[in-house]
Amino acid sequence: MTPEHILDPDERVNCQALGGVLALIGDKWTIMIVGELSDGPVRFNELKRRIGGITQRMLTLALRRLEQEGLVSRTVLPTVPPGVDYELTEYGKTLIEPLTALGDWAGKHHARRRNEEWHAARSEE
Amino acid sequence: MTPEHILDPDERVNCQALGGVLALIGDKWTIMIVGELSDGPVRFNELKRRIGGITQRMLTLALRRLEQEGLVSRTVLPTVPPGVDYELTEYGKTLIEPLTALGDWAGKHHARRRNEEWHAARSEE
DNA sequence: CGGTATCCCCGGTGATACTG
DNA sequence: CAGTATCACCGGGGATACCG
Numbered sequence: 001m002t003p004e005h006i007l008d009p010d011e012r013v014n015c016q017a018l019g020g021v022l023a024l025i026g027d028k029w030t031i032m033i034v035g036e037l038s039d040g041p042v043r044f045n046e047l048k049r050r051i052g053g054i055t056q057r058m059l060t061l062a063l064r065r066l067e068q069e070g071l072v073s074r075t076v077l078p079t080v081p082p083g084v085d086y087e088l089t090e091y092g093k094t095l096i097e098p099l100t101a102l103g104d105w106a107g108k109h110h111a112r113r114r115n116e117e118w119h120a121a122r123s124e125e
Numbered sequence: 126m127t128p129e130h131i132l133d134p135d136e137r138v139n140c141q142a143l144g145g146v147l148a149l150i151g152d153k154w155t156i157m158i159v160g161e162l163s164d165g166p167v168r169f170n171e172l173k174r175r176i177g178g179i180t181q182r183m184l185t186l187a188l189r190r191l192e193q194e195g196l197v198s199r200t201v202l203p204t205v206p207p208g209v210d211y212e213l214t215e216y217g218k219t220l221i222e223p224l225t226a227l228g229d230w231a232g233k234h235h236a237r238r239r240n241e242e243w244h245a246a247r248s249e250e
Numbered sequence: 251c252g253g254t255a256t257c258c259c260c261g262g263t264g265a266t267a268c269t270g
Numbered sequence: 271c272a273g274t275a276t277c278a279c280c281g282g283g284g285a286t287a288c289c290g
Contacts (some may be wrong), residue, residue, distance in 0.1 A: 013221060014228030015160035021231035026151050028263075035140035044272055055264060060273065069238070081271050091237075096138060098230045101223040103139030106146035112216075113194070153283075169252055180284060185253065206251050 024069060029054050030062045031099070034088070037072065038096050041087035071095060149194060154179050155187045156224070159213070162197065163221050166212035196220060 025031050029051065036042060036050050048059055063086055066072035071092035077083040088096075150156050154176065161167060161175050173184055188211055191197035196217035202208040213221075 013156070013160040013163050013224050014232050015157045017231035017235055018156045018160070018224065018228045020235055021227060022151060022156065024234075026147065031138070031143045031147065032140045035138040035143070038138050048272095056273065057265090057275090058263065061263095069234075070241075076272095079271095084272060095230060098223070098226040099138050099143065101226045102146060103143045105220060105223045106142035107139050109149075109194075110142055110145055116195075173252095181253065182255095182285090183283065186283095209252060 024065070025095075025099075027062070029058055030066065033059070033062055033066070034071070034092075034095065034099065037086060037088045038093075041075070041085040044084050044086065047086060066092070149190070150220075150224075152187070154183055155191065158184070158187055158191070159196070159217070159220065159224065162211060162213045163218070166200075166210040169209050169211065172211060191217070 025034065032051050032054075033047065036047055042050070044059070044063075048054060048056065051059070063072060063074070067074055070089060072086055073089050073092075075085040075087070077085060150159065157176050157179075158172065161172055167175070169184070169188075173179060173181065176184070188197060188199070192199055195214060197211055198214050200210040200212070202210060
């Protein structure tokens with residue numbers, strides 16, 4: 001409310017928008033789906049197999065949401081029996097970069113944690 | 126398992142690690158907490174006020190987790206009555222950059238969605 | 251002020267069965 | 271093959287009360 005609380009947008013994390021993006025990719029499966037699709041078009045059941053553990057229901061729900069948000073395109077193939085390809089749209093691909101940045105941080109964080117555990121184990125012997 | 130499944134890490138989103146980072150910041154409040162702390166040290170109740178809507182319980186739980194992960198430091202102030210400052214550690218600050226990148230994308234995505242809604246509204250009149 | 255301890259609810263998720 | 275429909279569960283999170 002007061003002027004001193006107004007900051008340069010570049011200097012803060014965009015909390016509001018980040019909250020919104022969590023509604024989009026913050027669930028249990030969506031990030032893995034986007035990850036798999038980042039390699040190129042994938043068929044529905046192939047996607048299901050690659051991710052592993054996801055139910056048809058959840059995969060369908062996630063894909064429908066991503067489609068609605070314009071990140072993923074759905075293509076019915078004129079084969080017999082009919083197949084369905086899912087792939088990232090050009091717009092959807094713009095998500096890969098920031099997601100990779102966060103993924104890299106996450107990877108380093110994981111390594112750091114492993115390292116801490118190792119030190120803890122050494123010191124208690 | 127098979128060689129052809131091994132890809133250049135830079136070419137894919139790190140799904141595994143991203144899944145892990147969601148366990149850290151993927152909940153309802155943590156991102157907002159990190160966002161507020163990115164301005165500098167904040168007292169417990171001040172943090173609670175700024176975020177708004179969060180319960181003491183959830184704020185405490187999130188801060189404890191962030192502390193345990195080494196992202197946030199907790200400092201008891203020698204005042205009367207005692208106060209507690211929370212702030213991002215140097216390590217915690219390294220999360221700001223990738224988080225900002227994702228936040229920027231999210232902001233643009235939000236704007237894009239608003240734009241689509243506007244077009245939809247125009248076309249149906 | 252800065253927490254903990256308890257209880258409880260709801261929605262995201264899983265399991266299963268059915269369909270074009 | 272690629273879904274949809276229905277039911278059941280359980281854990282994340284809210285409300286409230288209490289504590290040092």
